Amino acid sequence: MRKAMGGAASEEEVEKGLEYFREFYAEHLLDHTQPYPGVREALAALAGRHLAVLTNKPLRFTLPILEGLDLARRFARIYGEDSFPRKKPDPMGLESLLEEFRVAPREALMVGDSEIDVETARNAGTWSCGVTYGLSSPQLAHCPPDLLVSNLLELVDALGEKRGESSGP
Numbered sequence: 001m002r003k004a005m006g007g008a009a010s011e012e013e014v015e016k017g018l019e020y021f022r023e024f025y026a027e028h029l030l031d032h033t034q035p036y037p038g039v040r041e042a043l044a045a046l047a048g049r050h051l052a053v054l055t056n057k058p059l060r061f062t063l064p065i066l067e068g069l070d071l072a073r074r075f076a077r078i079y080g081e082d083s084f085p086r087k088k089p090d091p092m093g094l095e096s097l098l099e100e101f102r103v104a105p106r107e108a109l110m111v112g113d114s115e116i117d118v119e120t121a122r123n124a125g126t127w128s129c130g131v132t133y134g135l136s137s138p139q140l141a142h143c144p145p146d147l148l149v150s151n152l153l154e155l156v157d158a159l160g161e162k163r164g165e166s167s168g169p
Contacts, residue, residue, distance in 0.1 A: 029061060030068045036133050042152035043074040045161045050101040052077040054093045056116070059083065076101070089116045091124035098124065111155065115143035129155055 001018040002009065009017070043051070052075055055062055059080035066072035077097060081087045084096065098108055105125035110117055113134025121128035130145035131137060131152070140148065149155050 025061065026064075029065050033065060033069065035069055035071065036131075036152070038151040038153040040071075042156050043071065045153075045156045046159075047074070050097075050103065051075050052079065052097050052101075054079050054088065054097065054110075054120075056081045056087045089119035089123055091120060094120055094124040094126065098126070111152070113137045113140070115139040118143045118145045121145070 001014050001021065005014055005017055053062065053066065057080055059078070059082055062078060062080045063072065066075070066078060072078065077100065079093050079097070084090075084092045086092045088094075094108075094110060097103075098105060101108075106127070108124075108126040109129055110121035110124070110126050111129045111131065112118065112120075113131050114136030116136070116139075118128045118130060118140065127147070128145040129147040129149060130140045132140075132148065132150040147155070147158060149158070
């Protein structure tokens with residue numbers, strides 16, 4: 001918010017702008033939000049695996065988005081920036097998921113659109129998969145993932161999963 005408002009904005013003005021943004025965003029979460037192509041099909045093909053969301057977005061936004069898109073049911077856990085004392089790229093959240101699922105780091109894969117996601121995977125000792133779409137995807141050039149895909153169905157193929165029909169919209 002500071003960057004958007006400029007260096008002359010006071011802390012009070014920045015905080016007021018941030019609160020306005022949060023209120024507006026909460027009311028318009030799903031106005032133009034849709035899953036990227038291949039996401040629903042990939043999640044259906046990966047059913048049966050331990051899938052989780054670990055985002056730096058607050059849960060008060062994350063959960064309504066995932067529920068509104070009928071994606072929440074695909075994930076065993078959904079964690080946001082407010083779920084742990086430290087957020088990505090700190091490995092705390094990913095390490096917690098590894099412990100919960102009783103999975104070794106090299107048996108796990110973090111998928112994301114930013115260098116922060118790749119750094120989080122590296123910090124936790126897991127594999128990383130970057131996607132070429134999303135708000136932060138251009139940053140991946142600075143921190144290349146182990147695998148880079150332009151559609152999550154490419155990840156399904158890389159994992160050797162059989163593609164099935166989605167059980168729902």
